[in-house]
Amino acid sequence: MGRGKWFQRGDHNDARKREKMAENLWLKCPRCNEIQFAKDVERNLRTCTRCEYHFRLRALDRVEITVDEGSFEEFDANLYSCNPLDFPGYADKVKRAQEETGLTDAVLCGFARIENFPVVLSVADFEFLGGSMGSVVGEKLVRAMERSLQKRLPLVLFTANGGGARMFEGLLSLMQMAKTSAALARMQENGVPFLVVLTDPTMAGVYASYASLGDVILAEPGALIGFAGRRVGNQDMGMKLPEDFQTSEFQFRCGQVDRIVPRREMRNTLALLLSFFEEEAAANAAKSA
């Protein structure tokens, strides 16, 4: 899993390597070392056919395995980063990420249905600059939240934001933490549900804002979830850390996660939860739609 190395991977455009691997027929599980057909792994929702290790999912693949077929209608696809700090190298990084992922930025938002429950869906893609949150991600999330609020539809959000706040946009990225929290405060006040699924990895500014604010917080097994990576911050990480430090299981143990849900059960779990949150209005809307 390379715990604690996620940032480096994102930074090095591991995506490129990944794509090369994807062309490959074979895949080696980093946990159990089983070498297996890449196609079999794909068919298994990108989990190891032997040990159920959860490989990362690209945003569109996540959408596909989560929502009712053909129900996803993306919105706000056309927002672009603009390098507000003139940060060295940032423009190039964005351009390369766009080319390599086919995405405009790190998050997709849209309307969708899950087991016929209408929702607003937001899915991040780690391959786009570690799924980190800059102005575009923040704005897209807030627009999604505002649509949730306006239509009183639950927001279902998959994190996968490795780097947390996107440091290339400096303070503007930090402010997205407050901005998204503001929109969530409105949802909370108006009783519109927010379901979070923490996926590998979820760190720092993202985990310390909207990702921790779900009414319900689910997590995929074995995901890296935490506040500060070992090289970020100046804390002394020399102390003895538990085996499972900064994993889904650790966060569950510490009371931060409602359930750890294997990928193959995620859709069903979400549907059960959505049946709790369903409002008469929404239910009727669903029937008449």
Add this chain to the structure above:
Amino acid sequence: MGRGKWFQRGDHNDARKREKMAENLWLKCPRCNEIQFAKDVERNLRTCTRCEYHFRLRALDRVEITVDEGSFEEFDANLYSCNPLDFPGYADKVKRAQEETGLTDAVLCGFARIENFPVVLSVADFEFLGGSMGSVVGEKLVRAMERSLQKRLPLVLFTANGGGARMFEGLLSLMQMAKTSAALARMQENGVPFLVVLTDPTMAGVYASYASLGDVILAEPGALIGFAGRRVGNQDMGMKLPEDFQTSEFQFRCGQVDRIVPRREMRNTLALLLSFFEEEAAANAAKSA
């Protein structure tokens, strides 16, 4: 201090012994062992002249050192316990406590002023059945809370409820925890301040209800404060306990207490806090009164 022995003392009508001691000219400090004139201790607000050990205070003495002279107007003095469970020995205990303390039950409530701030004041007396909360205490506290709410006056409450809920009244005592919390919920909702001073001892059902619900919680130094006495409950207390277990200092360390305030500073500290909570209305009322 006899930590953990408070209940036994209360149960044994330590009050009688205490009164005998009070007749005595000399007093020995249980902490520093200094033998001193009882009068000197009285003059020192019943704290040791050498080490500032805080002796327990009778309710009326507490009122006297806390409020502006002559400002205390007691209300609801005439409620009496009625042994609703026919609990063996309870009626006698109450009668004896009434004779020995001159009180009708374990708590005094009334209007008062502290440094000219009008308040509702509630003071418990440990000598009355360990200051424990039965129906009368619960009812008197709730009436005090309702008066606070109605007049928008801060409620200042000194605990000294050794035994927590008064077991001789069984479930009715337990229900006083909910009843007082209900009244406090109304005060909270309406922004009427509740200041608690934890005094020796504050335990169990009292600490697990209103005593923990102060907007501000002060504590006298060295008071016994905790959930379960060592002989109450079936927990294993065999483990190594910290030196200061279940003291004011322990509870402060654990984030449960805002400040530890020596007796001689209490009045001033309360006044400073009351100046924060003062409302225009109350301020005007104070001026015109």
Add this chain to the structure above:
Amino acid sequence: MLQNLLEFEKPIAELDALIEELKRTAADPDRLAEAKASNIDFEKEIAGIEARREQVMRDVFANLTPWNRVQMARHPQRPYTLDYIRLITENFVELHGDRINADDPAIVGGTARFMGRPVMVIGHQKGRDLKERQMRNFGSARPAGFRKALRLMQMADRFKKPILCFVDTPAAEANLMAEEEGISRAIAWNLEQMFHLRVPVVAAVIGEGGSGGALGIAVGDRVLMLEHAIYSVIPPESCAAILSEFGRDRSRAPEAAAALKITAQHACQFGAADEVLPEPPGGAHRNPAAAASLLQTALHKHLSELETLSPDQLREARYQRYRRLGQWLDPQAMVENASRKAGKTKPETI
């Protein structure tokens, strides 16, 4: 066959064993023929013993002492919260964690459907075997448990879903760690916050209603008690150990249990509970499905009543429900009442 029988259940168990033996015999064609030859009518025999069993059961349960009630409430085979949730709700998704620093397995909770409506269910959970019992700390909740419960209640409140609480705990945890994590404040905070809830809350004491640990999730608009559940300010053992009346002797807990008046019937008399739900003959553990069914019916009835009230009405009624608890004498009020004579006579005590 039931395990872990209480002493007073044994006569019943012996008859149960006899009936079973006879039925097994009757099912064997050879033995049946034999019996017929000897003119023995199995059916009649069995019916006779079953009638006797009914009688014994009635006698036993008509004469339970308060201490027997304690034993029943703590019966190791008694259905627990998760049993009831499984039997009377659908779509249960257990939710975990207090969002502070822990998940406490001594309290469980989650979203579910109950008789067609979404509800939040919360309850103490004891363990069935030794390992689970330890894991669940015997149903004694730590601060994290009370915080989780409140988090879930407030979530239900936000989304306007009613709350069902199942109460079954010997007491709140009281060790050093519980104290360090603010057990008193955690309970107190729940008590206060539950009065803010704008949705119906129905609590059912299904086993042990142990003091503040029970009350911490049991501030309900209605509080129901299963027939053999108890509700007490202090465990009878501790009461006996403390009071000179009982020689400060834990083993005199049965006397303390009687003095404390901890039965469901008493809880109703004191106004702490609203209804006693009769259990299946011999107790809930002899027929969990029937117990669940009657609990379901009662919960549905009370919820349905409460659902007709507005949030403000609910909260006002909840306040008044607790406001009037307690019994005392007020001589002055009595005098005033007497002198008013024709006036409305409002008793000071309930």
Add this chain to the structure above:
Amino acid sequence: MLQNLLEFEKPIAELDALIEELKRTAADPDRLAEAKASNIDFEKEIAGIEARREQVMRDVFANLTPWNRVQMARHPQRPYTLDYIRLITENFVELHGDRINADDPAIVGGTARFMGRPVMVIGHQKGRDLKERQMRNFGSARPAGFRKALRLMQMADRFKKPILCFVDTPAAEANLMAEEEGISRAIAWNLEQMFHLRVPVVAAVIGEGGSGGALGIAVGDRVLMLEHAIYSVIPPESCAAILSEFGRDRSRAPEAAAALKITAQHACQFGAADEVLPEPPGGAHRNPAAAASLLQTALHKHLSELETLSPDQLREARYQRYRRLGQWLDPQAMVENASRKAGKTKPETI
């Protein structure tokens, strides 16, 4: 004399030393007579050096690099939260504890009077000497600190008192214990809950505005920055250590500081802050009383403005203040805007 001088402060300090020396000499009658005999005019000499000192100071502070700003913000002699509280409020009563399990000395708070009004004051607190620094964890708050801060804010909210926050932290604590106690959730929860507050909140970054640890108590209706305070998404050292642009080398933090645009002026440009408060010449630490005075004036001005708003207006404005933060391109909106021509031109980015 000031201790712990920064490199670029040394020329000023040398002139300060010279001035002091000359003044001391001038105060000695013998030396003064001597000087007069040699026709040396001490007053003129001192005035000349003081003028030079002013010039050097102006030059130095006009040319501070971003890294120098970081150094200024972290200056060990800079006034801290409790200094400002002492200097600009009355009746301060520090309140402690998160009512969960700890009191975090890295965040202080309490009730006070500010310019005649009751306020809740809250701030990060660094330590002055080594012992206090350790006790206060260098101003890096743990979860209990954020929880205490929120508890006090919600208390202020309940009693309709405004809130003043002083921000001065390198970052939130990030060790194992912080993680176990839910540091991320603690910060996130504060961010969300601060948007519910119905009272004015003014935050002043007085030193280091370190990332989420700063923001966790800094969701204000107004955010002020002292001239030499900084506000950054990540410590420059960490940024340098992570990015290949800086060779993954912590020692290249000055370059990262420049790239991150962490100064007070930038914070205003980005809309994250509303006003830069010029510090006394040479920085707040050279004249804490003057720094406190200007902070007091600014806080009072902003509070007074906010006090004219209703709770709903406040919350709406607070929402909008954060809602518009961020910069991006929206080609579609640009096209639509262009085609609308005469329509109201509302830029998508601020």
